[in-house]
Amino acid sequence: MSIKKILGTALAVASILGFAASAEAKTTVRISHTQIETHPDHIGFVAFKNFVESKAGDKYDVRIFPNSSLGANEKVLELVKMNSVQFLSVSTANIESFNKKYAVFSVPFLFTSESNFEKFITDPEVLAELGSDAQKDGFRPLGAFTAGTRNFYSKTPINTVDDLKGKKFRVQAGPTNVKMMEAFGAAATPMSFGEVYSALQQGVIDGAENNELALTDQKHGEVCKYFSYDGHQMCPDLIVASEKFLSKLSDEDRKLFEDAAKEAQKAEFEAWHKRIAEAKEQAKKMGVTFIDVDANAFREKVLPLHQQLLNENPAMKAMYDKASAFDASNNK
Template sequence: MKLKKLAALMLTGAVAFTSASAMAKTYKLATNVPADGPPGRLLQEFSQRVAEDTDGRVKIKIFANGTLGGQAQYLQQVQSGVVHMGLINSAMMENVQPEFGVLNLPYVFRSNEEFQSVMASDLINEELFQTTQDKGFEVVGFLDSGSRSIYSTKPVNSIDDLKGLKLRVMSSPTYIEMLKLMGTAPTPLDFSEIYSALQQGMIDGAEGGLAGLYELKFGQYAQYAIKSEQTRLVDLIIMNNKALAKMKPEDIATMNDIMLDLSEKSYQVVADNESSALEKAQAELGVKVIEIDKAPLVASMAPIYERTMQDPVKGPMLKKVFDLQGREY
């Protein structure tokens, strides 16, 4: 009798285990960032915590370093459902949903506090993030990627020193115009070409995160880190609509809570990483950090804002961001 009871209990346990396993789902998350960088580490923590807090019902497998292609490629795969989730920066998102372009405007955020306050608002999380639903995906959260500045092979102490410098820029109309308004000669290049272009003297510097001066050794040639802090891309975590709809409501809530916590955590992680990288760049590569007067740079962006305010899609969103900040420009 005892053996029969034991067998029955084992069978019941096996059925329960099989049912739980059948309910478990593994979601593929594509990203082009390195697994060991700040965003990569945060995504790993996201995956681990979601699996733990949903008792294994939701598992997220991360494909880092562009394993599934570049952002444009896996964005389409997320839309079609071939890939469930992806990390897309706000510059790429602007091509799909123009309202996101407001986040990319130069000096739309003039301080970390201003950026964090806006990103925590309902305007971003309840309004802007919901605008992609008809594109086949939803934004389920974001990670800060820090401010972008200028690094150069020549000293830059004022806006006048920028004139004529050939600076690498992303192939973005907004970014190209931004550098033109600063007086530079913007040079669109793939990110992978920056080091060799600096080495060969094809460019005088670039616009981007200053941590790369040490982490990617750009500081071997670009000896000046100019803290212009003109923009900050936001890394957005997106998920296919149909995949999201199949998740249990409580699992969606768990995932959202974890993502919110990591969004807030990313501010300090990114800031600490840049600070550490700059210290090493100065100590080991001889890089010099320059605190530039940003007021003339901000003023030079007026044409971009005048045009954006007239845009029927971006204008209303920019006005709402300004209202949150208590400013006009």
């Protein structure tokens, strides 16, 4: 995106949101995410808002903008870097084009269990290491939301890895996801989340890959009646903050927002696990069949890709080694 376009977007957002403020006015803190208001990400940010305003409501007015109302994550991330938006929930797959080490979470089958994944992404040392380039990146992760495991869903059953051959699947933007689908023998079609429903309806794609909430919250289960549990990826949604915003805060207020991110993280995890169970039952009522596949057969197809990805992107090796060691030690 050109600087001219970014500035134009920022000015438009500023106009919509109303940047005018007097010296006495509260500081407006804007939070953006792409999900609907019943989604765990939103519930997490409500906890964030309540925490900040209960502790320092005289100073901050926290406003949440759900459902991509400020735009797609890639665009909003640019606004975060400019401090036009202060916080954003964004998948690591959307960040890897800004900093290649975030691509580590797109490596298929990096973790062997969802429990190991959740412990890793909430480790303060991991978040600190991810944010080590924050001054250059313009944003810093303060917490993480779980997004569960990513699995395939489609119009036709995926019982084995061979059932992916020749099919077109939507993936999140990022070269790692394209390589993964090629390794599976399928064609990758990157597109924004909001475009997936119509693409499925119109036959532009045969399926997609995500968690169970995509079936219900985005109504993808109206078109795709088969959901196969292969668990090929576990990509967190990071709570990223504008580095410009953080750098202007007092130590006390910075800790306030860091603690708010932890509260958001806690609330989102709790809501996530409850919502997934509900979504699965809801999807069954929509006519979706859930299929347990041999995940090892899927894993074997893409394990050779690990070394290729590390060779092509050495920036993620330190985090890859850390994740691999963490996963191994927690399996003992």
